[in-house]
Amino acid sequence: MYILTEYSVDVTKTTTSSHPKKKVTGILCLHRITDNRLTKSNRPPTNLLSDLCGKKADAAKQVTLVTTHWDKTKYDKGTGTEQQLKQGAWASLSALGARMERFNNTEKEAQGIVERLLSTA
Helix, strand or coil: CHHHHHHHHHHHHCCCCCCCCCCCCCEEEEEECCCCCCCHHHCCCHHHHHHHHCCHHHHHHCEEEEEECHHHCCHHHHHHHHHHHHHCCCHHHHHCCCEEEECCCCHHHHHHHHHHHHHCC
């Protein structure tokens, strides 16, 4: 979240009357599936995402919630954590149109996630 906050400040500083406010095409929120819970520091910042991408309904469609480190956990444990995210911390963003994806540490998957995110812009 620190990186996203820093970027938000940067975008805000460059917005002037001669340079209209710019919106971000999309945001990837990465979460290690090996983490048992979300803390304040690794929760998706819904309001900040809306500020960067536009009004809430549109913003969520430009967000992809990505779980990583599937190769470092047992599949059953990972799917349990994924369900907790879907029903808990990520439920509101998912309900507004954010997409959830798994990243299994391959270049092809990374390209696919980015391509799908860009196709929603």
